[in-house]
Amino acid sequence: MLRNGPDTFGWVTIFLHWTIALLIAGLLVLGYVMTRPDIDPALQFNLFQWHKSLGFTALGLCIIRVLWWLAGKHPAAVAGLSVTERRASFLVHILLLCLTLAVPVTGWALASVSTLDIPSFYFNLVVIPHLPLEKSAVAEALWTTTHAVLAYSLAGLVLMHAGAAFHHHFIRHDAVLVRMLRNRWRDG
Template identity: 70%
Template sequence: MLRNRRDAFGWGTIALHWSIALLIIGLIVLGYVMTRPDIDPALQFDLFQWHKSFGFTALALSAIRVIWWLANAHPAPVAGLSAFEKRASTITHWLLVGLTITVPMAGWALASTSTLGIPTFFFNRMVIPHLPMEKSAGAEAFWTNAHAILAYGLAALVLLHAAAALYHHFLRRDTVLLRMLRNERRER
């Protein structure tokens, strides 16, 4: 089953969820490592290009996910969740979806406003054009800060979100995590 049902996530959602999750966790670690002040400049240049290539991949998949989200039913919450838990998970999911778009867009804006004018090579295959934004040190500093703040905000939210999933699986022993891992119907 590719599409969501009222009681289960389809493979489309599951595949998008875990590939985007993997990419974003990798990008946060890579982003942190490549911006350490003592890093070798040649290695840093390569890591920046990898970061930008995987960042655009995350942006493309996240845009597809937004369309997929709008085009699919949302499975009803697992039975037994309190009103607070339902509200908190809905808000968290909205914020996660929003940040998976705004974080790479802020990265694109920072690369576009940089006075260094370094092109973005997508996996050494093609050049991704810069956004039509004015290049200046001030704009670059603004977008660098915005990108970092949003990215670490996303990291914090992912930690909270993953902790909630593990709490449900190991302590509450419900199907919250299982239904994001396989799409058969499972009621407990």
């Protein structure tokens, strides 16, 4: 089933969830590696371009994810969750959606204000235009810090989200994790 059901996630939600999760993990690792001071400049340039391309891909998928989330129905909460757990889950999911949008947008802003004025080549296919922001060292420092703080916040929230899913699966033995791994149409 492509759409979410009353108690399960559909294929579109599952695909977007795991694809964005993999992109986030890859972007965090790539972001760390590409900013190492001892890296070869030619390699660093290529890593930055890959980081930007994957970031734009994440942004596009996140926009689709948000629209899908807004337009679709949502499975009911797993039985046994308290009102506080349901509210916390909702808040974490809203924060995840917001951060998965904000991190790539701040990265785009950072590339746009950089005094180096290096184009963003989307997988060497097209050039993504810069945002209409003023280029300056001060703006670059501000967007660098903002992008890093939001990226690390996203990483922390993702770890908390994954930890909660594993807690539900291995400690509470409920369907919180399982319903994001499979859907009833395929699994009967």
